[in-house]
Amino acid sequence: MVNPFEQVPLERLRERTSIKWRFFDPDVLPLWVAEMDVLPAEPITRAVHDAMLRGDTGYPWGTGYAEAFGRFAADRWGASVEVSRTALVSDVMMGAFELIRLLTPPGGAVIVTSPVYPPFHAYSAHAERRVVEAPLGDDLRLDLSGIEDACARVGDAGAVLLLCNPHNPTGTVHTRAELEALAQVAARYGVRVISDEVHAPLLFDATFTPYWEVDPHGFSLTSASKAWNLAGLRTALIVGGAETGADLGEIAEVVSHGPSHLASIAHVAAFDEGRGWLDEVLAGLRGNRALLARLLAEHAPSIRWQPGEATFLAWLDCRGTRVAEPGSVADPGYVGLSTGPAKAFLEQARVGLNAGEAFGAGGENHVRLNLGTRPDVLEEAVRRMGRVA
Numbered sequence: 001m002v003n004p005f006e007q008v009p010l011e012r013l014r015e016r017t018s019i020k021w022r023f024f025d026p027d028v029l030p031l032w033v034a035e036m037d038v039l040p041a042e043p044i045t046r047a048v049h050d051a052m053l054r055g056d057t058g059y060p061w062g063t064g065y066a067e068a069f070g071r072f073a074a075d076r077w078g079a080s081v082e083v084s085r086t087a088l089v090s091d092v093m094m095g096a097f098e099l100i101r102l103l104t105p106p107g108g109a110v111i112v113t114s115p116v117y118p119p120f121h122a123y124s125a126h127a128e129r130r131v132v133e134a135p136l137g138d139d140l141r142l143d144l145s146g147i148e149d150a151c152a153r154v155g156d157a158g159a160v161l162l163l164c165n166p167h168n169p170t171g172t173v174h175t176r177a178e179l180e181a182l183a184q185v186a187a188r189y190g191v192r193v194i195s196d197e198v199h200a201p202l203l204f205d206a207t208f209t210p211y212w213e214v215d216p217h218g219f220s221l222t223s224a225s226k227a228w229n230l231a232g233l234r235t236a237l238i239v240g241g242a243e244t245g246a247d248l249g250e251i252a253e254v255v256s257h258g259p260s261h262l263a264s265i266a267h268v269a270a271f272d273e274g275r276g277w278l279d280e281v282l283a284g285l286r287g288n289r290a291l292l293a294r295l296l297a298e299h300a301p302s303i304r305w306q307p308g309e310a311t312f313l314a315w316l317d318c319r320g321t322r323v324a325e326p327g328s329v330a331d332p333g334y335v336g337l338s339t340g341p342a343k344a345f346l347e348q349a350r351v352g353l354n355a356g357e358a359f360g361a362g363g364e365n366h367v368r369l370n371l372g373t374r375p376d377v378l379e380e381a382v383r384r385m386g387r388v389a
Helices: 042-054 063-076 093-101 118-128 145-154 176-189 246-247 253-257 261-273 277-301 341-349 374-388
Strands: 086-089 109-112 130-133 159-164 191-195 219-222 236-240 314-319 368-370
Touching: 042 261, 042 277, 063 086, 063 176, 063 236, 063 261, 086 219, 093 118, 093 159, 093 191, 093 219, 109 145, 118 130, 130 145, 145 159, 145 176, 159 176, 176 191, 219 261, 236 246, 261 277, 277 314, 277 374, 341 368, 341 374, 368 374
Parallel strands: 109 130, 109 159, 159 191, 191 219
Antiparallel strands: 086 236, 219 236, 314 368
């Protein structure tokens, strides 16, 4: 089996012009933003190439994206997608933004289970909603009592809970029992749940349950962007539970003009024809996860890591390192800096990571590392970090 993470030499990776490879200075090893260092799956390249040759570069139309995702969800998770309860959007977070505005009044609340993907905070603020944190438990799983307390605190102000499953940055996959219990709590307080499931195809040994299956009033957001490395080809899907048809009908028509037609062609090819490539990526990630565990034990034992059940992200606990700082905070913008470990690793080790402080409560003195890269790059990065930690 081909290891996709060994196909692109480092010097070729440095030729890329996306933010991952251009934000930091050239001598920095960038293991931060969620882009993988791989080549696209051949069926995706072929589908986009053929579309260009046809001049098929207009506006998107039809339900092909939803149908392709439905086939993937049925085959991989045994889940059923009702195409009539879907909506095409430009990307997962814009879908979340539109749902937040649809389901809550101005000044309403967005409950988040921190530490969590920083745009959850930023997009909620941009929608003029206040963020209410319900932190994960010490085991990095959902704290249902904390969530219930958050639901009670928002009262009648109108609220949604923005869930991340698999969870970014920890890689935790919420169980069906946890999701069913969450749905019961949300129903008691009239809180609607929006679940970001963009990392769901990147499962290791866990069983994935889409949120739309357990909550008739809930929503899932999905895309091929993370699993097939298509972040620059923007399109995504909202999938609603059994009682969400009226809500989906209220999404403004202008929202459906945001997705790219070429992106939808690429994503359909990913869900239908890119599954073999995905399996190769998962095998490579398993190897990198084992490598990271060994490297941390050997070179940076003060850094603790609880491997997740999905994603190419590693949530590293640096509270026991020499570079931990009381009260460290992230710089605005979520680009990898802080007054704590992320800044030290950048300045002293020349490794670019995401600052845990940007992920909200529970992120202090943590960093998020993207292990979707070449094994030799991962090894050099951890060696450098070990000299600092």
